[in-house]
Amino acid sequence: MTLSRTFQRIAPIVAALLALSCVSGARFSPGSSGVGDPLYPGLGNGGYEVSHYTVSLDVDVDRNFISGSTGIQANAKKGLSSFNLDLRGLTITAISVNGLPATYTRDGNELTIVPSRPVPARASFQVDVAYEGQPSPDHVPSFGFPVGWIKYRTGIYAAGEPWGSSTWYPVNEHPSDKASYTLVLTVPEPYEVAGIGELTGVIDNGDSTTYTWEARDELASYLVGVAISRFDEIVVEGPQGVPILNMIQETIEEPVERHLENTSKMVGFFNDTFGPYPFESFGSIILDAPFAALETQTRPIYGFDILRLAGERVVAHELAHQWFGNLVTPATWEDMWLNEGFATYAEWLWLDYKSPNDEFAAFWENTWRPDYGPPGKPSPEAPFGQTVYQRGAMTLHALRTDIGDDAFFRTLREYVLRHAGGNVSTSDFVAVAEEVSGKNLDGLFRAWLYDDVTPSAPE
């Protein structure tokens, strides 16, 4: 009796609350402003996944000024009343969602877009952002170079790792959201544009040229790269018909070819070792710029100095990343050893293949140190510290020594095959290694990836 009278009194309030939640809460809500990465929780955004970016920019190279738009095709993972993109600096001139003008706010690197009509769950939607400005590169702890869109003496390049792509286009900037790309850059004469994927268009506009580069295989935003300068091109046919396109900045006077002459053989060796080369083409962009190297998808970018110093070893490293990092991509920045440990170990595999001379003994002698720190738990202050490279590579050699060559190389191939195109965590690799070898490898991985002190060399 009492209950029912109470219910009668509150019924209209309950109904009103339910109606309200249908409009604002249950069906549509804001997408989150970060994906909760363990190292960098604010990177990326939640509530949707991007399938394709079309970045169309006019570039005034001398002023280092860009203007144009980025179109983003995305899929809503839930009903979205608003959603975020990442964009550093630059001035927005217009935003539309599904062709209708949208409102937006900016707070630091977060761009929050409120569509005029909320986006229903599971709907695909199109966002167009028009913008202009002079991009400012950003800095990352333990990185020797600024990241993002960089103007240098004889050109411009853009290299994204880990969060530099948002310096020149709005993006869901986290490796867990991979997408395909169309890059359309218009540059004044006499400049040319080198990019990733395939060059599908060159339009002569008189005093400027428009280059279209298509990256059809999905990639993480940190693997997007372009360079604007003037280039000599060398095309080589690689194994299984994979074309290798090397674009070398014209102002480099020293011969570059000797560092690249084994590229085709390397592709062949890694094909046999890791599985078929995963993309349409390979090659390199070599710049007369103060930069190290980045494994931008299909066409790594190098500063010439690193090639001069490290030679083809760095080419082997960036090529190996096409499997480890690019095709099979860490789900979070904490699992960077899955990139760098594998690419570093691949350098040793290549050197050992080329001239078998006990390279692995030298590797241990030259690189073992007790105090690298755990590669499975890099610190946000040194995400790309030596531990993910050197101790990461040692972890693989310790695994190889424990389970034997046959199980080790079958593990690498099975891991690539099973996770091709996707995102991975350390546990995914451990699971494949345990399955293939039939051994419990908990102790080995715990010691090598998480102990503070580097274990000693395996016998």
Ligand SMILES: [Zn+2]
């Ligand atoms: Zn690397």
